[in-house]
Amino acid sequence: MVQILHLGDCHFDDAYYLNRPERKRLLDECREEALRAAVETAVDRQVDLFVWAGDLLDGERRISLKTRSMLEQALSDLEGAKVEMAWMTGNHDPKSYLEAQSLDQLLEAHGVHLFDGKVREVMLKARNGMPYKLVGSGHEERGLVENRVRTYPVKADGVLTIGLLHGSVQGSALTGGGAGKGEDAELPPGLEPGDLYFPCTKADLTRLGYDLICLGHVHVPYKIEMSGAAAFYAGSLTGLSHKEAGVHGAWLHTLGYGAVKSRFLELSTLEWKTVQIAVTPELSLTQFVELVQTKTETQIANPGLTPYLERFDNGSLVRSRSGADELSISNQRSRLMLRLSISGVNDTILTAIRHDPETLRDRIGNAVNAAEVEIRSDMVPERVLELQRTGDTFAAHLNTCLEDPEFMANLWAAYAQRALTFEAERPGLEDDNGFRTGLSDEDSEAQLLKEALHDLWPRWMQPSRRMGGDQA
Numbered sequence: 001m002v003q004i005l006h007l008g009d010c011h012f013d014d015a016y017y018l019n020r021p022e023r024k025r026l027l028d029e030c031r032e033e034a035l036r037a038a039v040e041t042a043v044d045r046q047v048d049l050f051v052w053a054g055d056l057l058d059g060e061r062r063i064s065l066k067t068r069s070m071l072e073q074a075l076s077d078l079e080g081a082k083v084e085m086a087w088m089t090g091n092h093d094p095k096s097y098l099e100a101q102s103l104d105q106l107l108e109a110h111g112v113h114l115f116d117g118k119v120r121e122v123m124l125k126a127r128n129g130m131p132y133k134l135v136g137s138g139h140e141e142r143g144l145v146e147n148r149v150r151t152y153p154v155k156a157d158g159v160l161t162i163g164l165l166h167g168s169v170q171g172s173a174l175t176g177g178g179a180g181k182g183e184d185a186e187l188p189p190g191l192e193p194g195d196l197y198f199p200c201t202k203a204d205l206t207r208l209g210y211d212l213i214c215l216g217h218v219h220v221p222y223k224i225e226m227s228g229a230a231a232f233y234a235g236s237l238t239g240l241s242h243k244e245a246g247v248h249g250a251w252l253h254t255l256g257y258g259a260v261k262s263r264f265l266e267l268s269t270l271e272w273k274t275v276q277i278a279v280t281p282e283l284s285l286t287q288f289v290e291l292v293q294t295k296t297e298t299q300i301a302n303p304g305l306t307p308y309l310e311r312f313d314n315g316s317l318v319r320s321r322s323g324a325d326e327l328s329i330s331n332q333r334s335r336l337m338l339r340l341s342i343s344g345v346n347d348t349i350l351t352a353i354r355h356d357p358e359t360l361r362d363r364i365g366n367a368v369n370a371a372e373v374e375i376r377s378d379m380v381p382e383r384v385l386e387l388q389r390t391g392d393t394f395a396a397h398l399n400t401c402l403e404d405p406e407f408m409a410n411l412w413a414a415y416a417q418r419a420l421t422f423e424a425e426r427p428g429l430e431d432d433n434g435f436r437t438g439l440s441d442e443d444s445e446a447q448l449l450k451e452a453l454h455d456l457w458p459r460w461m462q463p464s465r466r467m468g469g470d471q472a
């Protein structure tokens with residue numbers, strides 16, 4: 001039996017929320033905590049192999065001192081507990097990135113088996129003496145788009161074989177309730193055609209005949225449904241943004257002859273939630289906060305991505321935080337990152353959002369016990385709505401009136417009356433030199449018509465006449 005802890009896509013030092021230091025701190029804290037929990041689990045359970053499935057670092061910037069020392073600690077803890085380590089480079093932390101920061105030396109110093117280029121094989125022995133083989137490769141530079149899985153050797157001998165790669169398995173879309181709306185059925189969840197690094201197909205993986213394939217790159221943890229091989233995406237260690245709701249953590253695989261048992265360890269305490277609220281004008285601020293509370297709690301009872309993991313019946317999912325017996329997650333304070341999308345009409349709430357968003361965020365945060373509340377508003381001021389409504393009514397009435405012979409006759413009479421008055425007053429529009437000033441003929445016609453309508457409209461708009469008037 002070989003026990004493997006498999007995690008990936010931590011993206012340490014990513015730039016998300018860099019402009020909001022308090023959020024950034026929370027995200028970093030949760031991620032570090034999840035990594036510590038993964039390492040502690042591996043040490044406590046005396047696993048044989050720890051797989052770092054790529055994109056551990058974000059690559060956009062230099063690795064921070066903090067991340068470097070955290071990584072050093074993790075590597076030395078694992079090394080000290082005699083846990084073998086395999087590290088594959090990803091598209092965000094390719095070989096060139098590691099080398100530029102001497103991280104390759106750090107990994108080698110701790111005895112990590114590094115897969116950072118063309119395919120290579122490593123023979124290892126589990127604690128109980130069982131031999132097993134690793135076959136893997138990694139990204140040398142950013143933007144590896146060749147199907148390198150075709151160069152992986154097919155399992156030939158009887159040795160347990162584990163494949164490692166950081167890439168896109170096409171045709172591995174989640175089925176059933178899993179796949180996101182509008183997502184390409186052929187693409188893994190969350191990936192766009194531009195993210196298809198290290199592409200391969202399910203058939204490529206099946207052909208290898210390996211006992212287990214540990215994957216990185218896709219940020220949703222799941223098992224690829226296919227015959228033969230068991231292939232798993234680790235997902236991101238903690239959700240990196242609102243796009244990554246649902247459970248996050250690492251896989252614990254137990255590999256024996258003829259069977260793989262996999263169990264997902266929910267290591268991340270961070271919860272990303274997006275709640276949509278449509279408000280009505282009558283809603284008070286207190287009622288609004290209550291509504292947010294109800295909606296948020298309903299969603300927590302039914303987190304979006306969990307069904308993906310329920311589909312495994314061979315490995316029980318650690319779902320309840322309180323029941324996370326093996327995990328040493330010390331800090332239990334709220335890690336809810338709530339994004340509130342508000343639409344509708346309500347000037348009280350709109351004013352609160354515009355003039356005192358901090359207080360509103362605090363109030364909601366306290367009500368739903370969220371660490372962070374982000375408010376996105378798509379609200380329309382009541383005034384604008386009223387203008388739209390009366391504008392529409394006016395246009396509708398005018399249309400009806402213009403088709404009414406009686407109205408047109410009256411309009412003509414009012415216009416003629418105005419025109420006569422205008423003619424009588426006209427000499428006054430000439431200046432001292434006899435030049436006419438003021439309105440041009442065209443302007444004056446329009447002006448006269450406007451005034452005629454102005455005279456006529458109040459009389460015509462009596463309730464009895466409105467919109468035909470005779471309809472019951």
Ligand SMILES: [Mn+2]
Nearest residue numbers: 055090091217
């Ligand atoms: Mn990646």
